[in-house]
Amino acid sequence: MGNFYLKSADEQREASFRRLTKYIEEVIYPYHPYYRKMFQENGIKPSDIRKPSDLLKIPVTNKDDYRPDPIAFIVQPKVPGREAKYDTGKISGKFLAKYAAQSIFNYPRDCADLYRVNFKEGFAYRKIGRRLALEWNPIHFHASAGSTGDPTPAVYTYRDLHVPVKETASAFWAGEHVKWDIRALNIFPGAPHLAFFQVIMGKWLGGASGFDTFGGSIVPTKRQIQLFSEGGFAALIAIPSYLVYWLRRAVDMVASGEAKPLENLTMAICAAEPLTDSLRKHIKDLAARAGGCEDFRLVQGYGMTEMKVAFYECHENSNIHLNPKYFYWEVVDPETNEPVPEGEPGVLVFSHIDWRGTTFLRYSTGDFIARGIKWERCPHCGLTYQMMYPSIMRAKKDFTKLKGTRVALMELISAVRDTNGVYQFQAILDKEVEGDEFSRDMLIIRLAVQDGYDADSVCGDVRKNVKGRTEVTPDRIIVEQDKEKLELELFAKTGIKAEYVVENRPIHL
Structure with missing residues (x-):
């Protein structure tokens, strides 16, 4: 098979798509509750996906599709002795034959059987059942950080951890x-x-x-x-x-x-x-x-x-290396969901390849990639990847309307942070009359000033920088004397990420 990451860009592009179509045919269509139903309702068959442009037949999946029933996004074949929650296909003979061979030769090696030799269990349950569980049974899940207040889980199986996770996470070693x-x-x-x-x-x-x-x-x-x-x-x-x-x-x-x-x-x-x-x-x-x-x-x-x-x-400023073996990546127009040319800006969309547990096809990350992605060989590690070129921002969440002006929140954050003398800060978007959606927008900046800097001068520079980069002038700048307290308050909401911008307006676009 060779090293997948040493293929040329064209070879890898073809191989990645071929792996995706095989995965759709052998795993997603028969065993994935959500996509099996969606394919059937839209008259899509796995054989209809013959070339990359055919992926447009599959609607883009969003978090709103996933959130109501996350369990429907876990691949789950019907197996003997288990009640099925969804209308999925029975585990195929191809998989059962694989488990039988693995059981006979105990490869990959599994130690659980050492501790069950005295139980009256048949070969089918003790050996084949164990192998089936290793591939399909959820053993771990975690959730998003929940900045929206509604965390979404991702489920892993033993096979997930020991095949795609092990290989993709090992890319840490790509750095020379x-x-x-x-x-x-x-x-x-x-x-x-x-x-x-x-x-x-x-x-x-x-x-x-x-x-x-x-x-x-x-x-x-x-x-x-x-x-x-x-x-x-x-x-x-x-x-x-x-x-x-x-x-x-x-x-x-x-x-x-x-x-x-x-x-x-x-x-x-x-x-x-x-x-x-x-x-x-x-x-x-x-x-x-x-x-x-x-x-x-x-x-x-x-x-x-x-x-x-x-x-x-793999190296500082080498750009993000997106794995092409276990994922198929697209960049789409945020309005039409149509793919854009390589290297053009758009929203990142991905499909899993050869995963179990929670899996997606054409899932929209909601992240807008300013310079898109390109399939190319990295000059630092010498490996071929789909390279993602920052900046990266939320297609919707990272922009807001403030006093009638469309403001990129990262520009607002950078305008304050880049000002000499700023130790820490937080921007608050509010209304002139609290709770009144029709009153004037207000931009308030809480500021901690570095020791040795004049607070009035720093405030003036912040006001100038924000106006120059966002076309919006802060209404008020509050100098906080307790720098430590302000820093701790930044992490108060999630305990994970700093909340540099607080949205207090009842309605905003």
Whole structure:
């Protein structure tokens, strides 16, 4: 079979689509409750999907399709002795023959049978039933961070973890500067979401070394910094906003002598929030002040609960490497859902390939990719991927109308953050009369100023920068004296991501 990631772009494009059509025919159409019903209602047969343009026959799936019945998105063949909840097909003889062969040769090796030899169970249940369960039975789920207030789960089977997750998560090793013995400190908060479990699964299945702090509420930030400097760690894995907070504490502790300089800090992997150029520069400046290596690298990750795995750059600014073996990627026009040419902006859509558990076809991420995706060989790792070119923003959520002007929220955030003297901030979108949807929009900015800067001058520069980049002038800037309190309040809603923009208006577009 060879290395899938060494194929040329054209070879890989063809192979990826071929794997998708086989997956639709052998797994999705017979065993997926939602898509089986949708195919039948729309008169679609697997044989109708012969070329990439035929995928347009399959409607794009959105979170609103998934949220009402997540269980209907779990592939679940009918098996003997189990009551079926949905009208799916019976497990095929091809799969049963595979399980029989695996049972006879005990390959892949399974140890459970060692402990059931004295039970009066037949070969079909004890051996074949076990193999069937390893492939189809859900064993783990986690959910989205729930920033919308309505988390959505993703279900994994044993096979998911040991086939697609193991291979895709091992892409961490694609970085030339990532050594086999590198040790990483995971400072993602411990919670049932992908950002945390991706690191756990990647470490165990990919053979990486690390320690999981479960976030500042479990291991205080001060202790995390001491652990890093004393424990031989070289990498950090974090949400960008928390990494800023963490490095600021590290700078203070190094300056006061509470911690040694972070001389081994060579890289940080950031995910779960956009990593803009200005934020990247700010983090690198903080890392240098904390004593990090001169060649400190910041690598961006990207993922979401529905994908079931995350993806990374192999090298700083190498762009996100989207896996083409276990996913089929498209970029579509946000209004028409029609595919756009390679390298053109649009909304990212994906289809799973060869997964079990929760699976999707043509699922809209809702993420607008400014420079689209391209199928090409990476000049850094030498492997072929579909490369995703940031910036990345929510197609709808990251824009708002403010005083009649369409404002990109990332531009608003960057305009404040890029201002010299800004330590931390939060923008509040409100109405002049509280609760009155017809009153005038208000933009209020809460600001913590760095020591040594004049607050009035910083406020003036913030007002100027926001006006210049968003065409909207802040109505009020509130200088907060307690910097620590403001930083903690940023994480108060989810405990995971900083809430830089608060929407208080009763109705907004």
